[in-house]
Amino acid sequence: MQGMQLQGMPMQGGPMGGPPQAGYPQNGGGYPGTFSAPPQQPVNDPMWGYFTTIAGQDGEIDAEELQRCLTQTGISGTYTPFSLETCRIMIAMLDRDMTGKLGFIEFKELFAALSSWKQNFMMFDQDRSGTVEPHEMTQSISAMGYRISPQALNAVIKRYSKAGRIYFDDYVACAVKLRALTESFRRRDQMQQGAVNFQYDDFILCTMSI
Secondary structure: OOOOOOOOOOOOOOOOOOOOHHHOOOOOOOOOOOOOOOOOOHHHOOOHHHHHHHHHHHOOEOHHHHHHHHHHHOOOOOOOOOOHHHHHHHHHHHOOOOOOOEOHHHHHHHHHHHHHHHHHHHHHOOOOOOEEOHHHHHHHHHHOOOOOOHHHHHHHHHHHOEOOEEEHHHHHHHHHHHHHHHHHHHHHOOOOOOOOOOOHHHHHHHHHOO
16 A cells, blocks of 8 residues: 555536535535445455554544554655644544544545545645645635635635645645535535524534534
């Protein structure tokens, strides 16, 4: 698995495909939210053996195991390895059964998303410094199909930048949170109008679980 090559997923929505309704991308931000076809049976999947080795006896992967896995596969390339906190929010993004761990299908979905985010990041990190500048981060968020205000963009950039630059680990953390919060919002925005009403407890659940 060292240096495993993962095929990028096509990005849709945003300026090239016409602005999506309600200010968010219709496909979840540049990667698939679900598989369009039934997944392969695990026994026939080339990633299954690797997953079972990392997951251990419980058959799932926690944040520490995910961090080791991502480091060993080399998906971050020459960029700084993912922090434990970023691995935690990756799991929270896909942890639909609220176990704090990833099963095999969720694990594969995460790798597809990471591949897409990495390709997006590399488009803007042309000097391969492992960082992007704030204006490049703005362009990247737009390329993923999100339409958010300058004030919101500024808040996002301040949250995820260090000394005026955004590192790959923080970039992925930002992408994870954008996807997870957008999906939580979309589920409640039944009319796709970009507006919902939240109960306080529901709002805390949505924001604090990521």
